[in-house]
Amino acid sequence: MTEIRDLETGRANDARGDAGDYMAHTLVALKTIAWKETHRYLRIWLQTLLPPAITMTLYFVIFGNLIGPRIGPMEGYTYMEFIVPGIIMMSVITNSYSNVVSSFFGAKFQKHIEEILVSPTPNYVILIGYLAGGVGRGLFTGLIVTLIATAFADVRIHNIAITISVVFLTSVLFSLGGFINGVFARKFDDIAIVPTFILTPLTYLGGVFYSISLLPDVWRGVSMANPILYMVNAFRYGFLGASDIPIGTAYLLILFFIGLLGAFSLFLLHRGVGLRQ
Amino acid sequence: MTSPQALSLRNLTKTYGGGVVALRGVDLDVATGEFFALLGPNGAGKSTIIGIVSTLVRKSGGAVSVFGHDLDREPWRAKREIGLVPQEFNFNGFESVRQIVLNQAGYYGLPRRQAAVRAERYLRELGLWSKRNAVSRTLSGGMKRRLMIARALVHEPRLLILDEPTAGVDIELRRSMWEFLRKINAEGTTIILTTHYLEEAESLCRHIAIIDEGRIIENTDVRSLLRQLSTQSFILDVSSAPAELTELSDYHPQVLDDGSLEVVLDRSQNLTDLFAALGAQGVRVDSMKNKANRLEELFVRMLDRAGAEA
Secondary structure, eight states: OHHHHHHHHHHHHHOOHHHHHHHHHHHHHHHHHHHHHHHHHHHEEEETTTTHHHHHHHHIIIIIIIIIIHHBBBBTTHHHHHHHHHHHHHHHHHHHHHHHHHHHHHHHHTTTHHOOOOOOOHHHHHHHHHHHHHHHHHHHHHHHHHHTTTTOOOOOOHHHHHHHHHHHHHHHHHHHHHHHHHHHOOOOTHHHIIIIIIIHHHHHTSSSSGGGGOOOHHEEEEHHTHHHHHHHHHHHHHHHHEEEEEEEEHHHHHHHHHHHHHHHHHHHHHHTTTTOO | OOOOEEEEEEEEEETTSOOOOOEEEEEEETTTTTEEEEEEETSHHHHHHHHTTTTOOOEEEEEETTEEEEEETEEEEHHTTEEEOOOOOOOOTTSSHHHHHHHHHHHHHHTHHHHHHHHHHHHHHOOOGGGGSSSSGGOOOHHHHHHHHHHHHHTOOSSSESSSSSOOOOHHHHHHHHHHHHHHHHHOOOOOOOEHEEEEEHHHHEEEEEEEEEEEEEEEEEHHHHHHOOOOEEEEESOOOOEEEEEGGGOEEEEEEEEEEEEEEEOOHHHHHHHHHHHHTOOEEEEEEEEEOHHHHHHHHHHHHHHHOO
């Protein structure tokens, strides 16, 4: 009884906003959304964590074990060593994106996004909360795939700081992409279009399975316009110390797109596009 | 110093895409502590007003303030004062009852321990504690309604807005929800509700606004509103039909069958005189009721009048 009364006396304070209250509220709201999103992908792990583990294992078996020895070394590394970073990055990109797009669209579809929209939770907290889910799942999947990779190759990390920062920033970037897709999506088909027709081709052509040095000049030039190439190569540099592109350019590109998509996401939330009538 | 209105709308307008005008300059004040009904036919603009106050609908013009906090300039302060029970179920069907309420508390910044205490209290009060671990989509319709009320109350808002809270709810549950709403209103929560059940509005609310075609056409307390009724029709259960109807002609009697009689009284007449006139003919009145809900009668007349003036 005492506990309830003590807790209740807190209400008078939380009804009167000041900077401290605002910060406390924001932090609790962020933790709530982030945990809700994390709990969601953990609860349905059969749909979220297991499939990429199986798919990527098949990539390692088929491309690395069966076909790889016939291809021979790539950029001075065995083919298996060469594709490991790209395959990890591919799983991070697709899982970060698909987690946010499916969760946010699901919340819109079931209308429970309204729970958050009517609350005093600021837009940037909503965005960061959803990104936390996407980044969490992306990195968790990346870790699972990395562990699987150790069964097929001698996985060593050349530069841990670059490896972690690139994978984290890439996960943030594609979580933002998923968020924007979720905002605009009106039906379930809309959340599959971008991953199927844009994301997957760009990832496959982003140097996951080959070095662009193998390509003719024209196609090498075309490949340089693919932003995923920079992320895969920067990540590969973190593992192997070898890359087709300058690392600084990769960081600048990733940060530029994070800034761009982040600002656009906040703009969409502010305008209530697809959310408020 | 006067306390600010719980809700204040000034010249609120809304035109939806496609040019549909939903609100045409609504001014409305809801006093702190009020139990307020917003009535109107389908498409009148009730849900648009609630949508704008809850920020799910963007207004075209005008201003909204909640307990003195402007919704545009101080959204954080204004929104934390509001609890919303929408018309449609809008919770995550895959989450448990308790988790839904806890999440809502989190969105309003309540620390976990405090949220857990509040969630238990409101789930118990609304008879949902035994279902706290049930996945929400498995609940009955009535339970889902109560879950939305518990969710709206967990941050203990000073203004509770309910959009058709008892739609599709059986009579017993409706009555228990009325009791609950009366209780929290008595404890200080300002309540605004929209309803199609005029009996509900008459029974619960002290103040009523009627909206039609995006305009407020009446805004007064229930007693003043009912005083506008110039006549009332009653159905009397009587021991036998009166022999001399002409003696009762002032009451426009109609014998419905041997045991019931319909009469119409204007404001200058009273039931005591009517009973005396019936008694003089040896007719005993066993029971009586209004022919239609009084508010309903008035509501229909007002809408007819507004339609004729338009």
